Amino acid sequence: MHFWRWNGIQFGGNAAFSSPVYQPIFVSNREELSYMFESTDRSVLIRMTLNQTGKYARYVLPKGGSQWAAMYTSPSVCEEYGKCGPNGICRIDRMPMCECVQGFVPRSQSQWDVLDWSSGCVRKARLGCQKGEGFVRLRDLKLPDLLNFSLSKGMNIAQCREECLKNCSCTAFGNSDFRTGGGGCLLWVGDLIDIPEFSESSGNQDFYLRVPSSELVQDISREIKNMSWNLLPFYLYRGVRSRDYELL
Known part of the structure; x- marks a missing residue:
């Protein structure tokens, strides 16, 4: 995906990368280049999908919930x-x-x-x-x-x-x-x-x-x-x- 560029804190151009239920972790050094999410609320489940057209989506399932809710989808036009x-x-x-x-x-x-x-x-x-x-x-x-x-x-x-x-x-x-x-x-x-x-x-x-x-x-x-x-x-x-x- 070419949607965002890392700026030292998050991927610029996407406010959805900030959330009270998870935090992004970016590692860039000689041994490793990686990006991942870490949950900050263990009562909430989060999943992400990427389909064959490049559309990215993030869903959340609250504790006790029965349906996944879309937190974010991309790209816009x-x-x-x-x-x-x-x-x-x-x-x-x-x-x-x-x-x-x-x-x-x-x-x-x-x-x-x-x-x-x-x-x-x-x-x-x-x-x-x-x-x-x-x-x-x-x-x-x-x-x-x-x-x-x-x-x-x-x-x-x-x-x-x-x-x-x-x-x-x-x-x-x-x-x-x-x-x-x-x-x-x-x-x-x-x-x-x-x-x-x-x-x-x-x-x-x-x-x-x-x-x-x-x-x-x-x-x-x-x-x-x-x-x-x-x-x-x-x-x-x-x-x-x-x-x-x-x-x-």
């Missing part, structure tokens, strides 16, 4: 792996549900016009590993799939940013573990796959998308137009920030 293609975001509460990440456009507009998003998105302007390139902050999204990436557990987020800037192939970066304020460094290379939006806080982390200077200038101009002139000096001092991105 936006949890279908790669629903919006490379560099596409799936937003289940919007129509159409797919859109490109900032600085990208549909690879085939004719396909997107008929709600076929499988071809995904491409950059409007290529990165040239030039001065002026920066990052926009993407929020409330599941981290992209780890298809082509590197991991450095000893870096903080500032060091991770610098490491991405030094690598001309790096397209995005983020923390690998957000316990105690975040730590570790994930660098993505190439296309970003499988990044649905989640409306509720469910263990998701922010990550930062590399964009050319032209995208950063457009963002600043857009934000300034929406600001009160009385607050403009404050915003220019603190930096431009919005729901979907933050300039670094």
Whole structure:
């Protein structure tokens, strides 16, 4: 299954992994890589199923009960792996549900016009590993799939940013573990796959998308137009920030 990514506490993008009747246990070291559940309430029975189509379900049977109740089933439409293609975001509460990440456009507009998003998105302007390139902050999204990436557990987020800037192939970066304020460094290379939006806080982390200077200038101009002139000096001092991105 490609539904979730581990963030140090749970699999991001799925609030159902937290429950008062069980706790997840994740082990990752040189000798073992495993994931399991441990019951915290011995009076409750829990079972999980996975069918041939990849649909996952969890059921609970309370003490003295005679019927299993469904606690969680997956995937939803936006949890279908790669629903919006490379560099596409799936937003289940919007129509159409797919859109490109900032600085990208549909690879085939004719396909997107008929709600076929499988071809995904491409950059409007290529990165040239030039001065002026920066990052926009993407929020409330599941981290992209780890298809082509590197991991450095000893870096903080500032060091991770610098490491991405030094690598001309790096397209995005983020923390690998957000316990105690975040730590570790994930660098993505190439296309970003499988990044649905989640409306509720469910263990998701922010990550930062590399964009050319032209995208950063457009963002600043857009934000300034929406600001009160009385607050403009404050915003220019603190930096431009919005729901979907933050300039670094």
